[in-house]
Amino acid sequence: MTDAAQGIAAEPFERIQCQWCQSMNEKAALACRACGAPLDIRNLVSESGWREAPRIRDMTEIHFSSSTCQVEGEIVPAAEINLGAGDSVFFEHHVMLWKEERVGMSLMQLSGGMKRAFAGMPFLISVATGAGRIAFSRDATGELVVLPLHPGMELDVREHAFLLASHQIGYSFIRVKGLTNILFGGQGMYMDRFVTTSTPGLLILHGYGNVFERRLKEGESIMVEPGAFLYKDSSVTMNVEFQKLGTGFFGGTNMSLARMTGPGRIGIQSMYVHHHTE
Amino acid sequence: MFCVNCGNILVEGQNFCRNCGNPVKRPGAAGQAAAYPAQAAAVLPQVPAPPPQAPMQASAPQPARSAMPGGRCSWCGSDVFAGQSTCPRCGAALDHPPAVTAGGWTELPGRKDMTKLQIGNSSCQIEGLYVPVADMNLAAGDSVYFTHHVLLWKDPQVNVTTMPLKGGFKRLLAGMPLIMTQAQGPGHIAFSKDDPGELIPVALQPGQSIDVREHMLLAATSNVTYDWFSTNVYFETRNGDEREVFHPVGAFMDRFSASTPGLLLLHAGGNVFIRQLAPGQTVLVKPTALVFKDPTVDMNLHFEHPRTNFVTWGRWSNMYFWLRLTGPGRVAIQSVFPQIEGEARNITGWSDATEARW
Numbered sequence: 001m002t003d004a005a006q007g008i009a010a011e012p013f014e015r016i017q018c019q020w021c022q023s024m025n026e027k028a029a030l031a032c033r034a035c036g037a038p039l040d041i042r043n044l045v046s047e048s049g050w051r052e053a054p055r056i057r058d059m060t061e062i063h064f065s066s067s068t069c070q071v072e073g074e075i076v077p078a079a080e081i082n083l084g085a086g087d088s089v090f091f092e093h094h095v096m097l098w099k100e101e102r103v104g105m106s107l108m109q110l111s112g113g114m115k116r117a118f119a120g121m122p123f124l125i126s127v128a129t130g131a132g133r134i135a136f137s138r139d140a141t142g143e144l145v146v147l148p149l150h151p152g153m154e155l156d157v158r159e160h161a162f163l164l165a166s167h168q169i170g171y172s173f174i175r176v177k178g179l180t181n182i183l184f185g186g187q188g189m190y191m192d193r194f195v196t197t198s199t200p201g202l203l204i205l206h207g208y209g210n211v212f213e214r215r216l217k218e219g220e221s222i223m224v225e226p227g228a229f230l231y232k233d234s235s236v237t238m239n240v241e242f243q244k245l246g247t248g249f250f251g252g253t254n255m256s257l258a259r260m261t262g263p264g265r266i267g268i269q270s271m272y273v274h275h276h277t278e
Numbered sequence: 279m280f281c282v283n284c285g286n287i288l289v290e291g292q293n294f295c296r297n298c299g300n301p302v303k304r305p306g307a308a309g310q311a312a313a314y315p316a317q318a319a320a321v322l323p324q325v326p327a328p329p330p331q332a333p334m335q336a337s338a339p340q341p342a343r344s345a346m347p348g349g350r351c352s353w354c355g356s357d358v359f360a361g362q363s364t365c366p367r368c369g370a371a372l373d374h375p376p377a378v379t380a381g382g383w384t385e386l387p388g389r390k391d392m393t394k395l396q397i398g399n400s401s402c403q404i405e406g407l408y409v410p411v412a413d414m415n416l417a418a419g420d421s422v423y424f425t426h427h428v429l430l431w432k433d434p435q436v437n438v439t440t441m442p443l444k445g446g447f448k449r450l451l452a453g454m455p456l457i458m459t460q461a462q463g464p465g466h467i468a469f470s471k472d473d474p475g476e477l478i479p480v481a482l483q484p485g486q487s488i489d490v491r492e493h494m495l496l497a498a499t500s501n502v503t504y505d506w507f508s509t510n511v512y513f514e515t516r517n518g519d520e521r522e523v524f525h526p527v528g529a530f531m532d533r534f535s536a537s538t539p540g541l542l543l544l545h546a547g548g549n550v551f552i553r554q555l556a557p558g559q560t561v562l563v564k565p566t567a568l569v570f571k572d573p574t575v576d577m578n579l580h581f582e583h584p585r586t587n588f589v590t591w592g593r594w595s596n597m598y599f600w601l602r603l604t605g606p607g608r609v610a611i612q613s614v615f616p617q618i619e620g621e622a623r624n625i626t627g628w629s630d631a632t633e634a635r636w
Contacts, residue, residue, distance in 0.1 A: 044392050046403050046413050048466040052391065055407075141408055141474045209409025209474065224431040227472075243438050255459075259434065268431060270470040271409040 019043045020054050021148045034202075035146040036060040036071055046212075053145050053211035053267075062146060064166050064202040067130065077144045078137035079163060079204055083130025090127045090171065091164040095136045095206075103132035108171070125171065136163050138206040142271065145205040145230070149196040154234040157192045161205050161230055168201030169194050176238075193234065205231060209271030216262025223257040227272030233264030352376060353387050354481040367481035367539070369393040369404060383551035383611075386476050395479055397499055397541040400463065402479070410477040411470040412496060412543050416463025423460045423504070424497035428469045428545075436465035460500065469497050471545040475614065478544040478569070482536035490570040492528040494544045502540035506530045511565070511579055511601070514627035515620050524620035526565035526579075527601060533573065544570065547614030555605025562600040567615040572607030579631035602632055 015024045016039055018032035031038055037054035044052040056077070062069040066084030071077050078097055081089060090108055108125040128134050149155065149169055156174065165171065173190045194203055205211075207230050216222065216236060226240060243255040260266050351358050351365035351372065358365055363373040370376075370387035377385040395402045399417035404410050411430055414422055423441050432438070441460040461467045480488060482502060489507075498504065512525045534542050546569045555561060555575060562580055571577070580602035599621055603609050 044405075046392060046405050047394070047401075047415060048403070048413055048468070050405065050413070052405060143408065209470070209472070210406030210411065212405065212411070221434055222431055223434055225429055228430050228470075255429070255438070257429075257432070270406050270411045270430065271472045271474070272430070272470075 021146070022150075023148060031057060031060045033063050034148040034200075036062045037146075050212040050214045050268075053143055053207065053213060056144060056146070062202070064148070064200075065168070067166075069202070069204075071144055071146075072135075073137075075141055076137060076139075078135050079144060080133065080135040081164075082133050083128065085131040086129075088127050088129040088167040089134070089164045090125050090167065091136060092160065092162065093124060093126070095138055095163055096126075096128075097135040097137045099128065099134035100132040103134050104129040110171075127167070136204075138163060140206075140208055140271075142206055142208045142269070143211050145207050145211050145267065147203045147205065147231075149194060149201050149203055151196050151198050151200060153194075153196050155194045155203070155231055156234050156236075157194065157203075157205060157231045158229055159190050159192055161207070162192055162194075163204045163206045165194060165204070166202040168199045169196055169203060205267075207267070207269040209269050211267060211269050213265055213267045215265050216260065218263040219261065220263075221259050221261040222266070223259055224266070224268055225272055226256060226258045228268040228270070229258060229260075230267040230269045232260065232266045235262075236264040236266055237261045355483060356481055364390060364393055365481075366394075366396045367541075368479045369395050379551070383553045386478060386550040386552065395481075395541065397539070400499070402541060402543070404477055404479065406470075409470055409472070409474055411468050412477060412479075413466060413468040414461075414497070415466050416461065418464040420463045421460055421500040422467070422497050423458050423500060424469055425458065425493075425495055428471055428496050429459070430468045430470045432461065432467040433465035436467050437462045458504070469543065471496060473545065473547055475545060475547040475612070476550045478546060478550060478610075480534075480542040480544060480570070482534065482540040482542055484537055484539060485535075487533055487535040487573050488542070488570050489573050489575075490532045490534060490542075490544060491568055492530055492532060494546060494569060495532060496543040496545045498534060498542045499540045501536060501538050502542055503535045503537075505533045505535070507533055509577075510629055511577060512629050513579065513620070513625050515623035516626040517624060521626075522620060522623075524618070526599070526618045526621075527568055527577070546610075546612035549613040550610055551613070552608055552610040554608050555603065557606040559605040561603050561609065563603060563609070563611050564615055564618075565599065565601040566618055567611040567613075568601060568603075569610040569612050571603065571609045574605070575607040575609055576604040578602050578604075579628055580633070581631060582634045584635065 014027045016027055016029070017024055018035060018037055018039060020037040020043070021032060021035040023032055023034035025032055025039060030040055036056040038057055056071045058072065058074055060071050062071065065087050067082055067087045069079055069081045071079055083089065083103065106127045106129065108127050110125060144163065147155065159173070172193050172195070174193050175190060211230060214222070223241070229238070232238070237260070239259045240256050241259050243257060349358055350356065351368060351370055353370040353376070354365060354368040356365060356367035358372060363371065365372055369389050371390060374388065376387055379385070389404060391405065391407055393404050395404070398420060400420045401415045403413045403415070405413055416422065416436065438459055438461050441458040477496065482488065507530065509525060509527050509529060509531050511527050512523050512529070515522050515524065550569060553561070580600040582598040582600065599618055
């Protein structure tokens with residue numbers, strides 16, 4: 001740790017920036033310290049402007065405060081966390097894979113949880129506190145999307161899509177506004193909102209299939225299958241619109257698409273399972 | 279004689295394979311080389327190239343700088359220019375030989391992430407490896423059609439309408455998607471299916487047709503004609519007075535044809551394997567594993583079961599249920615396949631079937 005710090009101080013320009021999360025890394029590093037993205041592979045960006053979430057190499061280690069997280073496996077990856085003393089992570093139900101006995105568990109106090117329970121969401125957010133090891137995974141093929149949150153970031157995430165977050169991140173949820181958005185938005189009544197305070201934190205999402213991210217300019221918009229929405233900066237607005245399709249047989253059918261309007265990032269998943277909330 | 283690397287037929291006197299540039303080793307030169315022809319014979323069936331059209335020299339003068347001569351994509355038969363590492367029509371990686379099993383199945387060619395296909399003025403980029411996305415960049419005037427629940431995202435200006443389908447009502451009764459949706463360029467539109475598996479870009483040559491199992495279609499360019507036919511592969515079960523008819527490959531099969539070069543995008547579960555059947559050659563596959571076949575390939579049900587004295591009721595529970603495919607032509611299968619509905623019931627009737635007892 002101190003060696004690395006000295007190295008950085010001695011040669012301030014001998015560093016490379018991670019293309020995925022913008023963190024600075026030592027020049028010889030093969031994977032980003034903060035998000036695990038391979039540093040020796042260029043960003044994969046499609047011609048239409050989507051960049052693919054980096055495929056984290058098996059057994060890559062990620063660092064946050066005094067803890068580390070190792071990403072294991074490639075088909076259904078697991079995140080194994082070695083919590084430093086005093087560090088903690090919080091998570092939803094049904095994602096914990098295993099833990100050491102000494103890892104302490106508690107419940108996060110949330111306001112408005114009852115309302116959300118009626119809406120079919122688990123309002124129990126559990127907290128695991130170090131020191132000790134604890135591992136998480138989700139029951140579907142897909143990718144772990146590691147989003148180190150820098151101070152001042154505000155991110156909205158599809159409900160049930162987050163795997164875990166470190167304790168530096170503030171968690172709340174927002175109601176999706178508008179009846180159309182709730183009924184046809186394909187993602188229920190609530191979105192999780194993660195806000196960073198003054199220290200950086202780690203947020204790990206699980207995306208079904210492949211995950212792609214795109215940055216929308218101010219006023220630029222794109223139509224997305226509502227079930228494919230994974231996350232967005234809180235500055236991006238979402239509105240469900242209908243596409244009327246006449247069939248000539250039974251008077252037609254409707255197709256709903258979410259119009260996402262910038263500025264900000266938006267993340268989508270290619271396997272848009274309508275899970276849990278359907 | 280065949281190339282030991284890619285299975286291409288070698289012309290006498292050549293020192294290098296015209297397809298892949300691999301040096302030619304003649305049998306007899308070394309003890310080991312004598313084994314090559316046998317190996318090459320196993321590699322040969324993968325070449326599914328349709329009959330040649332114009333000779334490629336006419337359209338493409340060979341660039342001198344490349345060590346690799348131009349040729350044909352061994353996967354889709356399209357002409358490939360020298361030095362290209364990816365087939366511009368179907369996305370197959372050309373810089374390494376196809377993986378062929380000892381049993382003669384070729385694995386769907388390795389595709390690099392973000393591979394771009396050109397189709398007329400439009401292009402299609404295939405993104406992701408778990409659940410791949412087909413990202414079409416439609417030129418003005420170009421359009422694609424697609425089934426329900428595959429649209430992932432689109433530019434706001436891309437117009438989406440329904441495409442009229444003939445015989446739609448019959449299709450509806452058979453449980454097939456009635457609504458085919460059409461998107462009009464210019465602009466980007468992307469498709470994916472919510473299943474881990476392979477995205478199969480099928481580059482249709484002019485005059486070529488292909489028969490595809492229902493629900494496999496992701497999208498196709500509008501110059502690809504979409505038709506269907508009755509598979510006539512079924513069996514009937516009986517329980518008292520209750521009769522039911524099951525179609526293990528579907529009541530209908532889609533047939534896609536193209537008069538100008540077209541692109542067909544299919545999605546199959548798991549991994550995809552393909553082989554070329556010689557005339558009269560047969561193979562038994564699980565009926566639900568079939569992905570597509572050339573129209574020249576015939577199919578019928580095939581039962582295998584042990585001999586037993588209790589013919590009437592000992593029979594079906596011990597039976598193996600196959601789809602028998604007879605060449606000539608290509609057949610493709612997927613490694614994730616659903617169970618055959620009705621398989622274990624009391625089967626009293628069936629379409630044209632062959633049988634083997636042991």
